[in-house]
Amino acid sequence: KTYQNILVSTPAKGVTLITLNRPKALNALNSQLFHELNQATEKADNDPAVGAIVITGNEKAFAAGADIKEMKDIQYAHAYKSNFLGHWTKLTTIRKPIIAAVSGFALGGGCELAMMCDIILASPNANFGQPEINLGVIPGAGGTQRLTHAVGKSRAMEMVLTGNMIGAEEAASTGLISRVVKEGSVVDEAVKVASKISSKGQVAVQAAKEGVNAAFELSLQEGTRFERRLFHTLFATKDQKEGMAAFAEKRKPTFTHE
Numbered sequence: 301k302t303y304q305n306i307l308v309s310t311p312a313k314g315v316t317l318i319t320l321n322r323p324k325a326l327n328a329l330n331s332q333l334f335h336e337l338n339q340a341t342e343k344a345d346n347d348p349a350v351g352a353i354v355i356t357g358n359e360k361a362f363a364a365g366a367d368i369k370e371m372k373d374i375q376y377a378h379a380y381k382s383n384f385l386g387h388w389t390k391l392t393t394i395r396k397p398i399i400a401a402v403s404g405f406a407l408g409g410g411c412e413l414a415m416m417c418d419i420i421l422a423s424p425n426a427n428f429g430q431p432e433i434n435l436g437v438i439p440g441a442g443g444t445q446r447l448t449h450a451v452g453k454s455r456a457m458e459m460v461l462t463g464n465m466i467g468a469e470e471a472a473s474t475g476l477i478s479r480v481v482k483e484g485s486v487v488d489e490a491v492k493v494a495s496k497i498s499s500k501g502q503v504a505v506q507a508a509k510e511g512v513n514a515a516f517e518l519s520l521q522e523g524t525r526f527e528r529r530l531f532h533t534l535f536a537t538k539d540q541k542e543g544m545a546a547f548a549e550k551r552k553p554t555f556t557h558e
């Protein structure tokens with residue numbers, strides 16, 4: 301399958317790497333690009349050989365937002381009737397872990413794309429922001445929600461109301477990203493993390509992702525109940541028997557994802 305706006309490769313066993321590839325437009329996320337991203341992530345999700353996905357951009361930009369030139373003339377009735385950009389949320393239905401490897405600008409929809417991923421790693425030159433306010437609009441793909449969950453109300457308000465960007469260190473210290481890595485190594489690091497995840501049992505990995513994500517939807521009581529139920533279900537898997545037997549026998553487990 302050939303795509304026009306993304307590149308797809310397998311940099312390591314069990315890892316799909318998706319590179320956003322509109323460098324001249326700083327990877328502005330036009331509608332077609334996101335459709336391609338949905339196709340590629342869905343394909344990886346359904347491929348038993350894939351354990352985790354990495355999404356990256358280039359040195360200068362992860363993505364500088366939704367494509368402003370594409371949306372500037374849109375009318376309200378069309379936006380509403382067509383559920384404009386509604387297809388972006390499909391990424392949040394992917395069951396396998398997705399790691400964002402961010403260098404350069406992650407702005408607007410680019411920051412929201414990163415926040416839809418499960419883990420964010422960043423280069424020292426990464427910049428995160430929600431500059432939609434400068435365009436007379438507001439974030440439309442989770443920025444007011446996921447950013448607030450990630451960095452808290454005051455910082456989210458400051459970013460969303462001023463459009464100011466924050467750097468990689470600040471993004472790490474506020475919990476927006478998991479860590480800053482050495483310059484030039486963000487894709488390698490992300491692939492390493494994805495490889496490691498890929499070596500685990502896929503049923504447990506999927507349950508773990510479901511569990512953590514439930515923390516954003518459920519009360520503590522309901523969330524821990526859901527977690528315990530998921531935990532119980534894993535005793536029905538061969539991977540649990542193998543994982544615990546391997547520990548007791550002092551050997552490495554071989555997971556079969558069953």
Ligand code: HXC
Nearest residue numbers: 324325326328364365366367368369385408409431440441
């Ligand atoms: C379309 C974009 C773009 C975007 C950059 N470009 N961002 N095109 N949509 N979001 C294009 C520029 O028009 C230019 O094209 C080329 O990429 C290089 O960009 P420059 O501006 O020349 O680069 P630079 O001077 O280095 O400035 C970088 C920048 C700036 C600070 C990131 O490009 C910028 O402010 N971009 C817009 C950021 C933004 O507002 N994002 C939020 C979008 S709204 P030409 O043809 O001139 O070379 C959004 C809503 C999400 O995301 C809703 C989701 C549902």
